[in-house]
Amino acid sequence: MSADTAPRYTSYPTAPHFHSDVDGATVEGWLAAIGEGERLSLYVHVPFCDRLCWFCACHTKQTLRYEPVAEFVAALMAEIELVGRLTDKRGKVAALHFGGGSPTMLKPEHLHQVMGALRGHFDFLPDAEISVEIDPNDIDEAKLDALAEVGLTRASLGIQDFDPQVQKAINREQSFADTKWVVDGLRARGVRSVNLDVLYGLPHQTQESVAATMAQVLSLRPDRIALFGYAHVPWFKKHQTMIDEAALPGADERLIQSQVAARIVAEAGYDIIGLDHFALPTDTLAKAARAGKLRRNFQGYTDDLCETLIGFGPSSVSRYRQGHAQNIPATGEYQRQVRAGTLPTARGIVFTDEDRLRGWVIEKLMCDFSFSGRQALELFGAAARKVLAEAAVVSQDEAPMLVREGDLFVVPEQHRVLVRVVAARFDPYFSKGTARHSAAV
Known part of the structure; x- marks a missing residue:
């Protein structure tokens, strides 16, 4: 490994060092050890998208039919029930995050069913944060209403870049107008915090195009901004071979792009949070950073102080006091195991x-x-x-x-x-x- 590569350290030890000695029986013991009243975080992974963005390194698959999504929802409900029985409402949920894939592929009725199952099997604190990753291309008025009805408090929208040439090169066409419509719709429904994700290092990006995208992002005045470097890992995600490597900026250009974007955001009055996040000074993430309480987990930087994070869905990673555990990545095998009444744990690691x-x-x-x-x-x-x-x-x-x-x-x-x-x-x-x-x- 060269010195210019390194893990992103959203966990330690990192996922490549997980092993199969941690199984469902191990995790049952860890769930049974959750203390009365312990604050918990929950994560739900939705492993589907209706289009495959070529830059994406997430665990997801494209589907143009909804039937596989509905089958997944049924299995997810079974996993929630299984874990709920093992925890027996001992913990108190302080945070819930939906990621993917595209969680906003779920139809409103399925989103309500999943939230009903979670609230039925876990006790939520009155001020629990509920956050959802949103693909603006998946959203309509009915889905916006459903998100508000289930108690959404923070939305995270993927933007990547607004330049049409860049969007075409990564198969992610998404207009500024569509993005603004979603942001305005969320705020009109009382969602108090909006995060926007932006990438640098994408094919055909330049310092000028990055600066132009950041200006459009700032015009929406998000509460948080995440600025990530594109991770080109075609040996891990084969669809990234669709990206023309000759159009990717070099290491020096990537660095300059990140510096240009960071400077623009900082000059707009945002606090710099860790390596690649920004937040308005009034945001809870900025407050946590100033107080020395900033944390890092599988979603990146967070003000979530919970020691236990329980993941649901294929490939999701949990963190317990005793170690990490990851669910089976393959959606079909995940569904079969859950329906058989066993935890779908594939691997993990016990902390020393x-x-x-x-x-x-x-x-x-x-x-x-x-x-x-x-x-x-x-x-x-x-x-x-x-x-x-x-x-x-x-x-x-x-x-x-x-x-x-x-x-x-x-x-x-x-x-x-x-x-x-x-x-x-x-x-x-x-x-x-x-x-x-x-x-x-």
């Missing part, structure tokens, strides 16, 4: 004490660009000394990307764009594994 320590260090670097030696010792005791010694060695590099400032080990501002590479220095799995990762910028 060292995993917890290194996971804390990596999350701190990804969220705060620093970590405290004193806090590491307070949380993990003498075991932290090994990692602190490693940090001291990294800080003595000829051109260090980690420097010591009193009690803190800090990533200097000029190196923060490469924080994933810094985090990988504390990841012993990284150097031993064979997984290929995306560009670090």
Whole structure:
């Protein structure tokens, strides 16, 4: 693996190191250990789209028929019931996120059924956040109404880029007018927070086209903006071979595009959050970052402090206090196992004490660009000394990307764009594994 690639560290240990020793029986024990009143997060993965965007690295499949989606919904309801019996309403749901794929492919009646099942088997806190990833091309008035009726509090819309040439090159044609219509419709229905996702490093993108897209994004005044570098991983997602590699910007151009976009957003009054997020100062994500409470999970940066995240649907990843668990990726096999009354766990990993320590260090670097030696010792005791010694060695590099400032080990501002590479220095799995990762910028 080259030094300019690294995991995105939405989990630690990362998914390539999960294994089949973690199975349904393991997860049953972890679910049974959830404490009375423990705050929970839930994630629902909808593995379908009505078109396949060539840039996408998510677990999804294209379907132009609704029957497979309806069959999936029936299996999803069975999984919710199964997990609900095992948790027996001991936890309190503080956050629910629908991802995909395209969750907005669900018909209103199915969205209501899924939410009814979730509320029937889990106790939701009155202020629970309910968020949904939205493809503006899937939305109509009835779906907007249904989202509002199930209690949507935060919407996340994929934009990628508004330039027609770029959109054609990634098979994602989506006008600014259609996007604005959805944003306006959500706000008219009382949805209090809107996030917009934008990509740089796409085919045919230039600094000028990125700047133009950011200006249009800012005209919608979203509460949050996520600015991601396109991950070109055709060895992992075969449909990315449809993208003309000759049209992709090089590493230097990618870096400049990210800097141009970030500068435009920051100058518009948004706080910079971690590596690639931005938020209005009044947003809860910005408040969490200022308070040192920013977290990172499978959805990226979050203000969700729950230690337990339960995933539903094919390929979804759960995080328990004891470890990670991932569901079967293949939708058909997932459905067969759930209908047989067994948890559809395919693999996972049990945390060691060292995993917890290194996971804390990596999350701190990804969220705060620093970590405290004193806090590491307070949380993990003498075991932290090994990692602190490693940090001291990294800080003595000829051109260090980690420097010591009193009690803190800090990533200097000029190196923060490469924080994933810094985090990988504390990841012993990284150097031993064979997984290929995306560009670090």
